[in-house]
Amino acid sequence: MGASVTGERYIQGDIETFQRAVISALVDNESGVLARVVGLFSGRGYNIESLTVAPVTEDGSQSRINIVTCGTVAIIEQICAQLDRLVPVCHVVNLTATGPHIAREMALVKVVSTGEPRTEALRIAEAFRARAVDTTARSFVFELTGSADKLDSFIDLMRPLGLVEISRTGAAALVRGPQTI
Structure with a gap:
């Protein structure tokens, strides 16, 4: 996937377009959450172009993780679905697909x-x-x-x-x- 924002890849005669996506995940702020999120990406060969994380609730119980990655629409949907299944993850949104952000x-x-x-x-x-x-x-x-x-x-x-x-x-x-x- 590399650092390219957009590109084309031929798969069985079809053209798939790679696009940049900003994924936002609200997670429980506990030890090991970031390692699990990053492990999901590395274990499946997905690239993280940038990653930010910080507590966002007044009591510090939840953090927001913003991940910039790139891939086909299907890959981005798969990433979001797999992130959403992680236990400490409360909510995942592909901001790029959701609309204005x-x-x-x-x-x-x-x-x-x-x-x-x-x-x-x-x-x-x-x-x-x-x-x-x-x-x-x-x-x-x-x-x-x-x-x-x-x-x-x-x-x-x-x-x-x-x-x-x-x-x-x-x-x-x-x-x-x-x-x-």
């Missing part, structure tokens, strides 16, 4: 440069609304929040300007509107 990532991007490349990095950061959270005479660490595509574009523009290091959170996602999962 909000997904955001945060990245820290370190750029080391001087002179014109340094000035250009600052101009691009301003255009992307990235914030310099660390500055030295030769480097910046920019903090940027947005869609995966926005972060990818920013990173691509920083590469020729002295990009040396990246740290990304992965997707945090929720369904739009008053619905909840």
Whole structure:
């Protein structure tokens, strides 16, 4: 499956389209839950492009796991069904198939440069609304929040300007509107 967002694969003369999916699972916040979820993916050869997890209830009893993966519609449905059968999992939703949803990532991007490349990095950061959270005479660490595509574009523009290091959170996602999962 790889890191490709979309692609085609031929199976018995038919074309199956791979697509990126954001899956959100509400789980009991207990030891070993994340290991079971990740084990389901690795045991079946599914790829996780990004994964975020944190407690989401006031008492800390439940956590939300957001997983970005890719596959055919059938593979994504199978992943959701298998996740939903895990004991500590309370609810699973394929946000991509459900409809409008909000997904955001945060990245820290370190750029080391001087002179014109340094000035250009600052101009691009301003255009992307990235914030310099660390500055030295030769480097910046920019903090940027947005869609995966926005972060990818920013990173691509920083590469020729002295990009040396990246740290990304992965997707945090929720369904739009008053619905909840």
